Amino acid sequence: MRFSRTDTGTVWTAAGLVNELIQAQDEHRLHRFIASALKLDLVVLDELGFIPFSQNGAQALFTFCSELYERLALIIPLAWIITTNLKFADWVQVFGDERLTAALLDRLTHHAQIIELLGESYRFRQRAQQGEHAE
Numbered sequence: 751m752r753f754s755r756t757d758t759g760t761v762w763t764a765a766g767l768v769n770e771l772i773q774a775q776d777e778h779r780l781h782r783f784i785a786s787a788l789k790l791d792l793v794v795l796d797e798l799g800f801i802p803f804s805q806n807g808a809q810a811l812f813t814f815c816s817e818l819y820e821r822l823a824l825i826i827p828l829a830w831i832i833t834t835n836l837k838f839a840d841w842v843q844v845f846g847d848e849r850l851t852a853a854l855l856d857r858l859t860h861h862a863q864i865i866e867l868l869g870e871s872y873r874f875r876q877r878a879q880q881g882e883h884a885e
Contacts, residue, residue, distance in 0.1 A: 758790060758791040758792055759790050759791055759792025759793060759794065759829075760787070760790055760792075760793060760794070761794040761796060762793075762794070762795055762796065763795075763796050763797045764795055764796065764797050764798040764799070764800070764801070764811075765797070765800070765801045767795060767811065767814070768803055768807040768808075768810060768811050769807075770783065771783065771807070771810035771811060771813075771814055772804075772806060772807055772810055775806075775810055780810070780813070784813070784814055784817045787814065787817075787818070788817065788818065788821055791829065792829050792830070792831070793818065793829075793830040793831075794830065794831045794832075794833075795830065795831070795832045795833070796832075796833045797833060797834070798832055798833065798834040798836070798841075798844065799834045799835060799836035799840070799841070799843075799844050800835075801844075802843060802844050802845075802846060803844060803845060803846065804846075805846060805847070808844075808845040808846055808847060808850060809850070811845075811854075812845075812850055812853070812854050815854055815857055815858060816854075816857060818830060819857040819858070819860070819861075832858065838855055838859075841854075841855060
């Protein structure tokens with residue numbers, strides 16, 4: 751399920767997008783769903799890696815990302831952001847298939863600017879500060 755949408759972009763949780771892709775596939779409208787996403791200027795895929803995907807879900811997400819990758823290859827403006835706490839080596843745990851994961855990572859990283867954020871979670875830091883103030 752989407753949790754945010756603007757005129758030019760959409761933010762999905764990874765699990766939410768996979769659920770929408772599977773539903774669209776079951777209703778024989780996957781290509782229409784992807785075509786509407788291709789009209790966006792920004793796609794944000796949040797929380798990748800929290801929930802492993804079924805084989806069907808992983809394949810649907812691969813199809814979605816491959817279509818977006820092809821759009822990038824045509825130099826049509828599209829930006830996408832993916833957030834995850836996983837190292838690339840751990841992505842196979844989410845997608846369940848080593849070859850599919852390697853092919854997906856190849857497409858996602860080809861034109862990518864990878865930004866790795868290190869350090870403690872801001873949520874953890876806030877909880878710790880709240881705990882200090884409560885004492």
